Every structure is written in C-alpha cells, then in structure tokens.
Amino acid sequence: MITDLSHGLFTRAQELIPGGVNSPVRAFKSVGGEPFFAHRAKGSYLFDVDGNRYIDYVGSWGPMVAGHAHPKVLEAVFNAAREGLSFGVPNPLEVTMAETLTRMVPSCEMVRMVNSGTEATLSAIRVARGATGRSRIVKFEGCYHGHGDSFLVKAGSGALTLGQPDSPGVPKALADLTLTLPYNDFDAATALFEQYGEEIAGLIIEPIAGNMNCILPRDGYLQHLRALCTQYGAVLIFDEVMTGFRVAPGGAQQVYGVTPDLTTFGKIIGGGMPVGAYGGRRDLMQQVAPAGPIYQAGTLSGNPVAMAAGLATLELVRQPGFHAELKAKTEMLCDGLEAAAKEAGVPVTTNRACGMFGLFFTDRKVHSFADATACDTAAFKRFFHGLLQRGVYFAPSAFEAGFLSTAHSELDIELTIEAARAAFREVRAG
Numbered sequence: 001m002i003t004d005l006s007h008g009l010f011t012r013a014q015e016l017i018p019g020g021v022n023s024p025v026r027a028f029k030s031v032g033g034e035p036f037f038a039h040r041a042k043g044s045y046l047f048d049v050d051g052n053r054y055i056d057y058v059g060s061w062g063p064m065v066a067g068h069a070h071p072k073v074l075e076a077v078f079n080a081a082r083e084g085l086s087f088g089v090p091n092p093l094e095v096t097m098a099e100t101l102t103r104m105v106p107s108c109e110m111v112r113m114v115n116s117g118t119e120a121t122l123s124a125i126r127v128a129r130g131a132t133g134r135s136r137i138v139k140f141e142g143c144y145h146g147h148g149d150s151f152l153v154k155a156g157s158g159a160l161t162l163g164q165p166d167s168p169g170v171p172k173a174l175a176d177l178t179l180t181l182p183y184n185d186f187d188a189a190t191a192l193f194e195q196y197g198e199e200i201a202g203l204i205i206e207p208i209a210g211n212m213n214c215i216l217p218r219d220g221y222l223q224h225l226r227a228l229c230t231q232y233g234a235v236l237i238f239d240e241v242m243t244g245f246r247v248a249p250g251g252a253q254q255v256y257g258v259t260p261d262l263t264t265f266g267k268i269i270g271g272g273m274p275v276g277a278y279g280g281r282r283d284l285m286q287q288v289a290p291a292g293p294i295y296q297a298g299t300l301s302g303n304p305v306a307m308a309a310g311l312a313t314l315e316l317v318r319q320p321g322f323h324a325e326l327k328a329k330t331e332m333l334c335d336g337l338e339a340a341a342k343e344a345g346v347p348v349t350t351n352r353a354c355g356m357f358g359l360f361f362t363d364r365k366v367h368s369f370a371d372a373t374a375c376d377t378a379a380f381k382r383f384f385h386g387l388l389q390r391g392v393y394f395a396p397s398a399f400e401a402g403f404l405s406t407a408h409s410e411l412d413i414e415l416t417i418e419a420a421r422a423a424f425r426e427v428r429a430g
C-alpha cells in the first residue's frame, strides 16, 4: 500500500500542529506507524489522499451511523448553507432539534445545544453543581467525558492510550473534587456514597462505556447508581455522546430502562458537524441562563448548518428497522471475528451493543477498566496493522470501541472477516 502523500502531509503537519494532529488518538501513537490523511469518504469507506480505500469502523468516532456523506444529510446541509452559515439570532431548526431530541429521549424535558461533547459534559456538571450547591463529582475509571479539567482524572480514550490518566495543567484542587469508581463495582459505589454522599453534586457515567474499548453495564448496575443518586440527592448524568441514538432510538437509557436527571449528547446529533447538547429534568434545565443563574453560552451554538445535518441524520436513525439492521450487522461482524480468531488459535472476546462493539485480546469476559487494560495490547497492534494493510480501518487504539453503520454491506463485513483471518494468523505467528 503506497502512502507517500499521507507521509508528506504528516511531516508538514508535525512542524505546525502538536503531534501533527488536531486530536491525539489520530496520531497512531499507541499502534505505531503514521496516520493516513483522508481525501473523501462515502458510505462505509474512507479514501486517503494516495487513493487507497478502507472499510471504516471508526465512522468519525461515532457520528456516521448512517454512513459517510449520506445523500439526505448532504442535501440538508447544502440547503441550509445556501441560506447563510450563522445568524447570531435564533433559527427555526433549533426548535425542531429541541422537539426531536425531547421526543426521542423522554428524560430530556428541555435541551440546550452546544458545539461538542466536551462542552456538553462541562455544562452538565456545572448544572449539577449549581443546582445542588455541592462541589464533588463522581466518574468512573476508564470513562471519557471530553477534555474538561474535572474529567481528566482516570480518563479513558486518548488520555488512557497515552498513559497519562491525569494531565498537567489540571489544578490539583479541582482534580481533588473528582472522585473515581471502578466500573461495574456495586459495593464500591455504595461505599463511596456512604462516605461522601452529602457532598456529591453529580455522578457522570457512560451507560455503555466506549472509551476503554466497549464495556456493558452489569445487570442492575445503572439502577443501583440511580438509587444511590436519588437517596443522596446527587444528579445522575448519563453521558450518551457515544451511545445516544446509536444503541437505540432513545439511547442506552432506553435499553436499560433507567432515567437519568441529565443526559449529554454529541456525535450523531451533528451528523458529522461539530455539535453537542445537554438536557434533562425541566427544574434543572430551567436554572440555565437566561432562564436561571447558571451561566452557559456559545457564539455558534444551534448553528443552522449543523442542526440541518443532525436533523437529517436523526431522521434516518428513526426509520423503522434502522437499529435492527445495525445490530444484525454488528453481530455478524463480531461472530465472524470470534470464529476467525478461534481458527487461528488467538484468544479474543467481543462485547456488542447494537452499533458499537469491542474486540479484546483475552480469553476472559471484560467487565471493567482493569479487565480491559489486562488485555494483550501488543497483539492488538499487530492485528490493527494487519487489517490496515488489507484496507480495513479499526480505531488506532486498543481502548476505543468500534462503530458500524447501516452503510456497511454484508460483503464489507465478509471482506473484513477475511482480512481479520489473515491478521489473526499474523498475531499468532508473533
């Protein structure tokens, strides 16, 4: 595979952009080698500047649940752009978006649009603190909620990949207010609330974790957290930036039947444009400025082009059978990967949640951050490059979930499994 043009761009980029990228995981640090530069994308495929084609299981890290450059989404964007790119006064699409989100996710009685998942989680925590008058927050080891100061404590994703769970620049006094818990540990959560319950403003969790690879909550775990938050008067925040509209039309909260007080969104609601949102109980959201005193704002929030892309994507997601198709494709891929690994004599296990999945190089089931970090990352590296050489792009880190779209065809999945068969053999050979 020739990647000369990507190499040239990466060389130039490294001079001027930290690490050559505008978001760390893109640099391939944890898998080695160099990233390829995208020229265009269509459906399930990414095409690089050298003309190589990849079956893409990253999907821009989640938004592309209906495939890249979907004609309906592009049309909506072109139509909106023709009318102007930003107004600085309210526009009708913001109202439609609020109506759409609150209808699809009933726990959200009101919503506020922002520009990224990070902004959504930062704002949600501010609301939790502002509304309760308390300072401490609780998060989970290996969960990632964007790069806000309060969240860069035992965070997943890029922070985990780089082995820097805590970032320089986060004041210790602030980090001290973030309490962390092991995911899926019932007793640890109970004990923490017994000790700090009265001081906890809110608890934030990925209801299905996607930033320490893909880890599902144990039966009753989210219910347990719901009960603790209710008992101690803490705000329960589900970070559905990744899971929202991907695992079900109403997100993970619909799948598990647990109602959070606040929810954060991103990715799919922007259809590939920079968008985030947070929403929840009316009495909490009414405290956000200008309705209430908790300040939060954004020059480009509710941007008409971004709203158009998000609304078009959500319309696709709402089509009957959308999630059933996504799930069937994910199951086909994961079953195939497991079978191919078994054939090659490589121990792997998978976790699946409708349109997202995790592949782990271990012979054990994976339920926690500790389980995920105990997997064979050297094997993952070899596997990643084995796939890449064969035109299949998995996330360049052992700690990221994989994403499918409805644009992935059965043939794409068969070709992926074929490539995986060869890559597993290379892993086995060492």
Ligand code: PMP
Residues within 6 Å of the ligand: 061, 116, 117, 118, 119, 121, 144, 145, 146, 147, 157, 206, 210, 211, 239, 240, 241, 242, 266, 267, 276
């Ligand atoms: N929360 C979760 C669960 C995420 O996966 C991410 C990003 N991967 C974020 C928050 C942050 O979103 P953004 O990168 O848009 O700031």
